[in-house]
Amino acid sequence: MPSVQLIDIAHARSGDKGSHANIGLIAKQPEYYELLKREVTAERVADHFGELCEGEVSRYELPNLNSFNFLLREALDGGGTVTLRIDAQGKTYSAALLRMTIEVTDQELALIAG
Amino acid sequence: MKTIRIGNGQAFWGDSAKAPLDQVRYGDLDYLMLDYLAEVTMSIMQKLRARDPQQGYARDFVTLIENLLPDMLERGVKVVANAGGVNPLACAEAVLAVAEKLGVADQVKIGVVTGDDIMADVDDILAAGQPMNNLESGAPLTDVRDRLASANAYFGAFPIAEALGQGANIVITGRCTDASLAVGPMIHEFGWSETDWDKLSAATIAGHIIECGAQATGGNCMADWDQVEDMVNIGYPIAEVSEDASFVVTKPEQMGGRVNVASVTEQLLYEIGDPEDYRTADVICDFTSIQLEQLGPNRVQVSGITGKPAPDQFKVSMSYAGGYKTVGTLVYGWPDAVKKAQAADRIVRKRLDNLGVTFDAMHTEILGANACHGRSLSGEPDADLAEVQLRIGVRGQDKRALTRFTHEIAPLVCNGPPTVTGYFGGRSRVEEIIAYWPALLDKAYASATVTLLGAH
Known part of the structure; x- marks a missing residue:
């Protein structure tokens, strides 16, 4: 099955909420929204982040903005001032999510290749 | 309009x-x-x-x-x-x-x-039955009451x-x-x-x-x-x-x-x-x-x-003294930059271990290889990297242990792996952690006052 990396079909922004991190994931084109909805589930994001995220991941849908918000609980080693990580506020987690590769159909691949 | x-x-x-x-x-x-x-x-x-x-x-x-x-x-x-x-x-x-x-x-x-600013009223508010538990962990405020540094609605x-x-x-x-x-x-x-x-x-x-x-x-x-x-x-x-x-x-x-x-x-x-x-x-x-x-x-x-x-509630932002932390860094150059940084990390950990110095947490990152996205997402670092920065952070309640850690970084320049630089800032500073405590408070317990000054 063909696959695409999220960086090619989405952009994102991330930051902290206390010891949690959030990532806003935005489809580059409205027609990619359903594809992201199917593939980029909360479970896949939790797997993807592995050891970086200790708590649960929640996904919220914002179809009006062709977007999703992911809340990654306990993902910053204690958060802003406590953490020992260089990315204390999860500012680069946006790009970490965009590393994910998802499976697409031939039809979807053709749509993306435009 | x-x-x-x-x-x-x-x-x-x-x-x-x-x-x-x-x-x-x-x-x-x-x-x-x-x-x-x-x-x-x-x-x-x-x-x-x-x-x-x-x-x-x-x-x-x-x-x-x-x-x-x-x-x-x-x-x-x-x-x-x-x-x-x-x-x-x-x-x-x-x-x-x-x-x-x-x-x-x-x-x-x-x-x-x-x-x-409700800092002066915290005990009265607690006594009135507003627990102001940590919104994230659910822990009661009494856990950190004696270390509270600020409280604002x-x-x-x-x-x-x-x-x-x-x-x-x-x-x-x-x-x-x-x-x-x-x-x-x-x-x-x-x-x-x-x-x-x-x-x-x-x-x-x-x-x-x-x-x-x-x-x-x-x-x-x-x-x-x-x-x-x-x-x-x-x-x-x-x-x-x-x-x-x-x-x-x-x-x-x-x-x-x-x-x-x-x-x-x-x-x-x-x-x-x-x-x-x-x-x-x-x-x-x-x-x-x-x-x-x-x-x-x-x-x-x-x-x-x-x-x-x-x-019905205000969010309250509180902070408390949460111990200490410090971060030590060194830069290792080609060849085998990552390997050298990893070796230096093992050496410093063993030396601290031998001294009996312990911390609540110790975290090593290799900037340039896998620090921001972690090891599994970043994959195997390129063996031919021009340089990487070794960054070791420690956290704990005992300020002396952290100070002892800062003394173990600089010696590596002469008694550890070669082609090392980036130590000119001197020993890292041990800083106090000001930790964040979010909570909720019924609106009855804080009210705004507006005062006008000037242009009378």
């Missing part, structure tokens, strides 16, 4: 000192909002006030006002800032002194919002509107929801009531979009970041708000940057949780109601927003 222009000129304490001046000169503004308070800034301010009762606010704001006042007064721009920290009245006095020095004190009327926008209604052209607050700095002027100008939920929601979302400064105008934006025009002179955001609470996000025309649906969407999603339940003291916003439309170059229309009745 009446519209007003509200610009942001400061996203955090330490943001560009020039941005507020550019906004006032080129933004055709009615109001300038300036955000100075991060989650733990209040604890730093509490310490400053403990040393000197006249301190405890963002002094940079006073310097800024000195530079800004002539343009601000000439153009009739009003300023709303949360620069007051834990001492808004002292901040206002300092601003008045600046106005007197410039000979314009007769034109400056300052509205001061106080009452958010997040007020909303109505006290700011009240100050403007009394004729203030500068409003200084302590802790309030960042977005309120923009919402206050809208309430004042349009006469909205406390139950205009949809309008208050839209106003709050306008404030949310502009409160992080250039993050709405092409800064820190992943969408075509290298196509953002003239980042050197990046313009800060402006919300052009109509009486029906629809608004356009834009920037000063002659400044750089880019306002488009992509940049605004990224900022809308920044630091939010449940998009249908975004709470301030004034309203609960529903981000799933937002409609965006690109009206033209650097103009994005925002409309359709709905809101729900305000929560």
